[in-house]
Amino acid sequence: MTRDIRMKGFTGTTSLEEALAVIRDRVKPLPPEEIALDGAVGRVVASDVRSAVDIPAFARSAVDGYACRAEDTFGAGPFDAIELKVAFEVLAGKKPPRPLGRGEAARVMTGAPVPDGSDSVVMFEHVEARDASIRLVQALPPGKNVITRGEDVKKDEVVAPRGRRVRADDLGLLTSIRAGTLRVHRRPTIIIYSSGNELVRADSATQGDVEIVDSNGPMLAALALHEGIAATRGGILRDDRTLIADALRSAKADVIVTTGAASTGKEDWMPVLLSELGELWVHGVSIRPAHPIGFGRLGERLVFLLPGNPVAAFVGFRYFVRPALNLLGGIPVAEAFAPERTRRAVLAKKIQSVIGRTDFTRVRFLEDGRVEPIRTGGASALTTLTRAAGIVTVPRDLEGLEEGTEVEVDLL
């Protein structure tokens, strides 16, 4: 297999759709773990969470006012005021002293339990308060301003279904049922390696002027962090077969991401070694940029071989690694491959492409809200990405997209 890759180049052409199907079919959620609720936002619920309690746990007042029996107020009107005796007061967090009797009202504060026997609350500003009584000139419908027990959540109701990615409002709801901890899918760990004899760390002393600063390592780590994962920085690997093999074999992470040495050149050890040590599922995808991308498995670890070209590394992470991280983290398939933020816009200028290849075209917005492709003379230049507001995908069965086409922009 070694000889094949390095001498023959890419063995076939895998389409984007075929490559993503491999990820979709082979990447399964990591096992669940129990975590404290505080850290649960962004995590994926591993099994349905049911409430052990009613929310609210007691009928309570939604306003400051007087709890009444609605039927006592029936018939009240501007010329037929009804008077109720104020029997007691209920403060928030306190139990009512006794049930409410006929013809009685109880002063209640917002959030306070309404006394048994009452079924509605009239707001302070809607009554005439006397010394120990109130006068109403309007009948109350039963239930007015009362939040009934279990109105929000009923006991045994599912409050967070399996596969749900926890949001801040879910956290609020789970807190209110005193969930305490939550069973979520484990988040994948990642290690990132950059490969290339020309690479130096940004903080290294300059040795000459023929080195290139490893910017992909930090960029990929930032992309991982955006997915909530603090990646391990494996550092820079020389283009050395033994050294790279050792690094891959000893990497401790669910996902190994490498950048550089991914193609079919003399020093491109990544696909060679992955196919020897593990399984190289796909190598070479008919996309631009990131055509030499490869991925597969080494033991239990997923391995992504991204090209060294920074734009290609970025695209490879965004459209291959990120969906895989989503799947590992338990995100359902439909969502795992969906872009994070999109905006529909009209093309102000034609995008050229080639049939048989999917293009990820960097675009910028014009003042009128339309988009145009960024000129990419040097396609490897990171500035073609930093100047872009988003990416438009040109499908492989098209020669390009005409001016005036409505496109979905994957926002950066």
Add this chain to the structure above:
Amino acid sequence: MTRDIRMKGFTGTTSLEEALAVIRDRVKPLPPEEIALDGAVGRVVASDVRSAVDIPAFARSAVDGYACRAEDTFGAGPFDAIELKVAFEVLAGKKPPRPLGRGEAARVMTGAPVPDGSDSVVMFEHVEARDASIRLVQALPPGKNVITRGEDVKKDEVVAPRGRRVRADDLGLLTSIRAGTLRVHRRPTIIIYSSGNELVRADSATQGDVEIVDSNGPMLAALALHEGIAATRGGILRDDRTLIADALRSAKADVIVTTGAASTGKEDWMPVLLSELGELWVHGVSIRPAHPIGFGRLGERLVFLLPGNPVAAFVGFRYFVRPALNLLGGIPVAEAFAPERTRRAVLAKKIQSVIGRTDFTRVRFLEDGRVEPIRTGGASALTTLTRAAGIVTVPRDLEGLEEGTEVEVDLL
């Protein structure tokens, strides 16, 4: 002023637009600080960053192949092969031993500097390699497969303008110019207080069945964390004038966020105390939910008084606190008030509203991609939010939105 708020209720009706204009006009960016590049993603650049170097710093090869003088290949064709002598090899990260002479070629690896004198690179697979020479059957245009010095970034060029929110690709670019550190606006610190005698912590032993678990504190902390800010949890405050005054006065943060006691009731100390101790800029906004919201200033601290109703607290954070955090963090005004992720969709069902009030209506997506409002019998119920996929804003000058209207959904 105390008496006014609590006895007279809201003194006027502030529209959403007026309230947001107050935030826009009075909230200014925090002073800049110098931070390590590694933590810069999401932060806002405080002053233009210019590159001190050309990127790339040297002309380099984009492929594995042979560096040539293009003019030496002019006239090459299928029946007119041109032969060049392979003079030396240049590995990535190494300097070429000498300039390239006429009629010579140099073997170069991707990323390696091309020797002086050469101006193009032909890929290995496009030549016939002999022992010490190569044969080309096609002329090379000058510049072919060579990335010239400064092609990506020229020395003194601005690579990250003031006001730019740093993305992962910016981080890559800033790494490649060895920026090291970055001047960014300081990120605001936040302290969160929940207020109400009925509130208990989720981890407290149950005292009876008339308490309510404080779910807003954790939810607001999660919302802050989503903005990149680890909030300080101030905890639960009893409805006690002195206690709340002390808490507000001693809070150490750029932003104080409280939830509960925000309205005009007997125990609603927040607006009273803020107007006494500092400035209450706005109290009561004609919106639903979150109508009792208030905000102002206490010394140098911004203070947001969110209602205790969890949905109102969520809405208050999203549409008032978040833009203020953005402005403090240096995000330009136009972006600071923009929703994070939106999707356009058609209403499958009418949304009812009232003229003079802006409604934040929770909606869910139907299978056909249209949206419908969530029934909100108990408007305070967090489940009306957790069941929603987004929020549609109904402007104050409309009585509602008709079925079939295209709306922008602020995605949760």
